[in-house]
Amino acid sequence: MWRWDFFWSILPAILNGFVVTVHATLLSFAVALVIGLVFALARRSPRAALSRPARAVTDFVRGTPLLVQLYFLYYVLPLAGLKFPALTIGIFGLGLHYATYIAEIYRAGIDAVPRGQWEAAAALDLRPWYLWTRVILPQAIPPIIPALGNRLIALFKETPLLAAITVAEMLLVAREIGDEHFSYLEPYTAVGLFFLIASLVSSAGVTWLERKYGSVEAAI
Amino acid sequence: MEASKPPSDPAIRMTGIKKSFKGTEVLRGVDLVVPAGRKVTFIGPSGSGKSTLLRILMTLERPDGGAVEIGGEPVWTVRGGGGERPASAEHLHRIRRKVGMVFQHFHLFPHMTALGNVSAAPRMALGLSRADAEDRGRRLLDRVGLADKAGAYPAKLSGGQKQRVAIARALAMDPEIMLFDEVTSALDPELVGEAVNVLLELADEGRMTMLVVTHQMNFAQAIADEVHFLDDGRIIESGSPDRIFREPSEERTKKFLDSVLAYR
Numbered sequence: 001m002w003r004w005d006f007f008w009s010i011l012p013a014i015l016n017g018f019v020v021t022v023h024a025t026l027l028s029f030a031v032a033l034v035i036g037l038v039f040a041l042a043r044r045s046p047r048a049a050l051s052r053p054a055r056a057v058t059d060f061v062r063g064t065p066l067l068v069q070l071y072f073l074y075y076v077l078p079l080a081g082l083k084f085p086a087l088t089i090g091i092f093g094l095g096l097h098y099a100t101y102i103a104e105i106y107r108a109g110i111d112a113v114p115r116g117q118w119e120a121a122a123a124l125d126l127r128p129w130y131l132w133t134r135v136i137l138p139q140a141i142p143p144i145i146p147a148l149g150n151r152l153i154a155l156f157k158e159t160p161l162l163a164a165i166t167v168a169e170m171l172l173v174a175r176e177i178g179d180e181h182f183s184y185l186e187p188y189t190a191v192g193l194f195f196l197i198a199s200l201v202s203s204a205g206v207t208w209l210e211r212k213y214g215s216v217e218a219a220i
Numbered sequence: 221m222e223a224s225k226p227p228s229d230p231a232i233r234m235t236g237i238k239k240s241f242k243g244t245e246v247l248r249g250v251d252l253v254v255p256a257g258r259k260v261t262f263i264g265p266s267g268s269g270k271s272t273l274l275r276i277l278m279t280l281e282r283p284d285g286g287a288v289e290i291g292g293e294p295v296w297t298v299r300g301g302g303g304e305r306p307a308s309a310e311h312l313h314r315i316r317r318k319v320g321m322v323f324q325h326f327h328l329f330p331h332m333t334a335l336g337n338v339s340a341a342p343r344m345a346l347g348l349s350r351a352d353a354e355d356r357g358r359r360l361l362d363r364v365g366l367a368d369k370a371g372a373y374p375a376k377l378s379g380g381q382k383q384r385v386a387i388a389r390a391l392a393m394d395p396e397i398m399l400f401d402e403v404t405s406a407l408d409p410e411l412v413g414e415a416v417n418v419l420l421e422l423a424d425e426g427r428m429t430m431l432v433v434t435h436q437m438n439f440a441q442a443i444a445d446e447v448h449f450l451d452d453g454r455i456i457e458s459g460s461p462d463r464i465f466r467e468p469s470e471e472r473t474k475k476f477l478d479s480v481l482a483y484r
Contacts, residue, residue: 116327119280123321124341124393125313134344138331 007186010177014190017173022198024091024169025156031095032155033148036102040110041132043103058100066097067161074165090162098155105147109140145213149206153199160191170194229292231256231397231429232277236286239272246272248453249286254431256291256396259423261432261440261461264450265476270433273450274399277431278321279312290315291396317345320395324402326386328374334361334385335370338392345393353392360388364418380411384418391422397429398422404436412436419443437480441465449473 042054061069070093074086084092113136121135163172174187232254239247247269254260262270275281276288279295288295295315297304307315328337339357342348348356361367364384374382383403390398400419404412416439423430423443434440440447440461447464449457449472457470468474 114327116323116325117329119278120323120327120329122280122316123278123319123323123390125316125345126341127313127345130344134340135329139329 002185003183006181006183007190010187011190013173013177014170014187014194017168017170017191018194018198020087020167021156021159021169021194024087024094024159024162024167025152027091028094028098028159029152029155031091032098032102032151035096035099037106039099039103040106043107044110058103061097061100066093066158067164069093069097070161070165086166087162090165090167094155094158094162098151102148102151105144105151106140108147109144110136112143113139142213146206146210149202149209153202153206156198156202157195229256230254230289231258231291232431233289233292234273234276234286237273237276237283237288238285239269239276239281239283246453247276247283250450250453250455252448252455254429256429257426258445259430259432259443260446260448261434261444262448262450263434263437263440263476264456268450269453270450271401274321274401274431274433277397278319278399279316280321290318317393318396319399320390320393320397321399321401322383322386322390322403324405326374326379326382326406328382328386328389330374333371333373334366334377337374337385338388341389342392356392357388360391361385363391364388365414378411379407380414383407383415387415387418387422395428397431400430400432400434402433402435404434404439412439416442435480437465437477449476451476 039054039058042050043058045051045054070090073089073093077084077089117135117139118131121131126135159169160171162169163175166172170191174184174191177187178184230253232252234250234252237247237250237252238245246267250269250273252273262273264270272281276283277290282296287297293315294304294307295312296307298307298311329340332340335354335357338360339350339353342353342356343350346353358367358370361370364387366381366384366388369377369381369385374385377385383406387403403419404415407415416436419430419432419439420443422428430443432440432443444461447459447461448455449464449468449470451472457464457468457473464473465477468477
């Protein structure tokens, strides 16, 4: 049943898939952090021309399955003449999806900054750029770093969906090996192990972040 | 005061100011003129509208009715083109720059050192270089007696020290008008003195227009050229501290002073 020599022989290929998975995770997360902040700021803008579209897009993205979004981007964008590599589309799709959740986390962080901080900044005549980059976000972000870390782990565990749009991440690699050798036990076990190890390591990382960023003062 | 303005323009002119919060009228038509350089205190029961008055002057609140002029310029409208139009954001920034405010709960930036707090606005709002802003910050911290706390974060400072940093932070913008909103109310009694002394020294220098809301009657008396008693959203009585505290003419002023001075 279980063949160790087969297991060891496929590990390098699975490891290559793992590298793609990590690569896609980190880039998607970076996209999500940036777009999520844009969503969060746009949604609280007093200008309806900004807040309404932001709300509509986030509701739409959150209300539809990630897999459908990935298929849509992968199969429909080329019809509009926009051709991108599958990995690029996957990173953008995952990033956009997670941006809508991360926007909520930013919102919670921003709302937790006391009103007095806004008023003090106004009394000192700080312009919006400095208000946000030097006063509000430096206080809003440290407390939400653990929550962001948890989202990163969740995103990591959703990367196998990218197999559906032909990205050669770990799951797709494993399936191809299985198809080739008519043996799926070892490749899928390897995938599970890689995910488990990576999740355990990143959970430990999040625990560490929680200890480090428990409060604004501790974050300095 | 700008050179183009006649010297007769008061620092502050408020006419018929009204403000409600969720249907509760907090200010019911306040008229107030404060000549440049004058020290004015506002006393009165909690909820009488004193703090709201200062918050309107800082443009943290917009009045529902009435007009505010600072240095002869309307705050919420701009004159010109044969009429008045709503003030631009730029206009509000220009007005705001003339006014500084110190809050009851300090509102220091917790992620910056004392020096960072004091030098932040000169760098970000006035465009000073880091060196110049920190130079100014150090001088101001020295002035409030906290030169040795420049590198300390607010969490490590006492209430009185925090409030003195907050005063230095407001002074760093070199405002023409300073607003002090119950700046001693959140302090332990033994720490009130240090903040009060800083304010009395500031007042003695004379140049700045100062508006002080306080519940410390002896402080109100010591710092003021003029005292206004507010109750229920109106200025009930105004006059020199000597007259208001010794022989108030309004019944409500008497009652208020009797109750707060009774157990002094």
